[in-house]
Amino acid sequence: MHVPDGFINAPVSVAAGVVAAGAVAVSLRGARRELDERAAPLAGLVAAFIFAVQMLNFPVATGTSGHLLGGALAAILVGPYTGVLCVAVVLLMQGILFADGGLTALGVNITVMGVVTVVVAYGLFRGLVLVLPRTRRSVTVASFVAALVSVPASAAAFTLVYAIGGTTDVPLGKVFVAMVGVHTLIGIGEAAITMLTVGAVVAVRPDLVYGARGLTTPLKLRVNGELVDAAPARDFAPVAARSPKKFWLGGLAAALVLAGFVSFYASASPDGLEKVAADKGFDKNVEEHDAAGSPLADYGVKGIEAARLSGGLAGVIGVGATLAVGTGAFWMVRRRRTESTGAQV
Template sequence: MHVPDGFLDVPTSAATGVVAVAAVGIALRRARHELDDRTAPMAGLVAAFVFAAQMINFPVGAGTSGHLMGGALAAVLVGPWTAVLCLAVVLLVQGLFMADGGISALGTNITLIGLVTVVVGWFVFRGLRAVLPRRLGVVAPAAAIAALVSVPVAAAVFTLLFAVGGQVPIDTGTVLTAMLGWHVLIGLGEALITGLVVGAVVTARPDLVHGARSLLATRELEIRTVPA
């Protein structure tokens, strides 16, 4: 979903730039509560994995592309604030050194990929966790569903931005159909990858998964209260 330069008008790009700067600024302060010496290396691994996954692009039309986003995956593994930072760094490197997304559209790309997917993914994950049984086995399926939902939502938000400030002479309905059609399919792939990756990490090291911490605390409390 990397948006190129000139695809949106200046006011719309500037507005999303302000949103992106504000989100990254807040994330810089809040991420310190999610990371410690044990979990900080996970953030680097997540950023590297997302960077590699986003290199696989699918043409969507009208100059845009679709690809795996990784917002929900990052939020579940390292926490939502750290996930915003991971995605922002990935998008910055891609925009500056790989011409993947425009420089003037960097704020738009961070808002869509690094903020919308993270926020939607995290809240869907938390909502599912609240209604599903409190077991580690539900973490991976909940993360997969969160990833599935987050991708088309980001595509819909992009279409809204295009309707407000699109600079390409294409009907908004056509853009919406193309974006949602492709990104529902991409969302299915992202759900599969997210579920597999989160499931593997939960199985090996559940203590490193931010989205599983409350379940671990509950399980440890239950173990300690069992009479000998």
């Protein structure tokens, strides 16, 4: 759902940029509470993983495809504030390096694809976790529902932005129905990817999942008719004490394989926004991307004729660049938290 330059007029694009900048500023402050010594490196990996999975467009209807937005996944894995930052990093790298999503529309994209998806998904996720049994399965079920709802919510948010600042005269009712309809189908794919990913992480390292914290309760023993907490086993280190290094390396390997190899088999059909824009006629004012001349534009490396090699290499570069920028940014946020904590002490 990357909005290109030309869909939204300049005043509304600027206003969306202000909203996005404000959301990023608030998230930078909030992320200091979410990023501990384990979550900081994981956040960079989550951004890189979202970048990789977004390259995997999947068919949802005749001539239409969709891809992961990632807001729900990021919020559940590393927290809502950090989740907004993860999606913002991905969108920034896509816009600058790959000419995907307009640069003047960056504020619109961060607001619609990042802020809206995170707020809707995490709010719904927390509500479901509170009412469902406190089990790991509840986390995966809640992640499915939250991700499913977040995508059409994002589509509705785009329609609202277009209603205010659209550059073509198109019946908004038809745009709304088409956008929400196709993105509900895309939401099913988003929900499946989110549920499977969250479920896999919860299965091996539940301590690393922000949305699953507090689910583990101490074992109870009945002593003299009263329930007391059992002493932890001394022979085994608790899960939280394990280094996340192996998990991090495994996640990075998965992202590289997805972006460097599996992405070649992604659907070539236009995504939901592109398809609706073409069908309803509001793609007439699309402008050429300012980074159209980038060596990595359109997810290929210029000068390499072999499509498989060109696309795969571009994907690997994108994962590496997103990981580096994201990890660096989150490390700085983590450092600010440490300095702030030290100053208070």
